[in-house]
Amino acid sequence: METLLELTLLLALFELIEALLQRAPTLGGVIERLYYWYQKSIFLFLGIHLSFVYTLFVVIVTDRLNMAMIVILAMKVFDIFYKIEIIRTLYIKKESNPELEMMLSWRLPSWFFLTGLLLYPPMLYYALS
Numbered sequence: 001m002e003t004l005l006e007l008t009l010l011l012a013l014f015e016l017i018e019a020l021l022q023r024a025p026t027l028g029g030v031i032e033r034l035y036y037w038y039q040k041s042i043f044l045f046l047g048i049h050l051s052f053v054y055t056l057f058v059v060i061v062t063d064r065l066n067m068a069m070i071v072i073l074a075m076k077v078f079d080i081f082y083k084i085e086i087i088r089t090l091y092i093k094k095e096s097n098p099e100l101e102m103m104l105s106w107r108l109p110s111w112f113f114l115t116g117l118l119l120y121p122p123m124l125y126y127a128l129s
Contacts, residue, residue, distance in 0.1 A: 004128050007058055012121040014050040019113035021048050028104030035087050045084075051120060052076040058124065068127035072120060 024030045038045040047053065055072055059065055089095050090104075 004125065007062075007128060008121050008125045011051060011054055011058070011124050012117055014054050015117040015120055018049060018051050019116065023113050025107060026104065027106050027108060030108070031083065031086050031090065031104065034083055035091050038084070038087050039091075046080070049076070049080055051116065052080060055120075055124070058128075062128060064128060066127055068123055072123050072127065076120075 022030050022033060024033055034045065034048075037048050052073075055069075055076060059069055059073070086100075086104075089100070
């Protein structure tokens with residue numbers, strides 16, 4: 001029980017760090033911050049997604065890969081690849097369209113960055129219990 005709580009709280013800490021690293025007033029600002037790490041190295045880009053790396057670690061250490069854990073990993077993988085695809089479209093291919101430009105200019109409420117904190121630790125607790 002104690003280990004379960006420690007693993008969950010550590011994921012919550014990594015979610016907070018990740019939220020602080022990605023926080024920006026607009027979606028375009030988030031992508032711009034992430035592109036900074038992406039252009040240095042794809043491994044740095046993946047490394048700032050601490051909660052994804054940690055979740056993989058938890059799967060390996062606990063030897064648990066149930067449906068809840070698969071959902072967590074699938075959502076995190078989708079999130080990372082979605083960000084990579086937007087970075088590739090904007091900065092590598094240098095393509096844009098009005099819909100994408102409008103989406104990137106959307107203002108993000110401050111609570112938006114805490115959704116991972118509210119979603120993933122309870123799911124991890126459920127997956128491990």
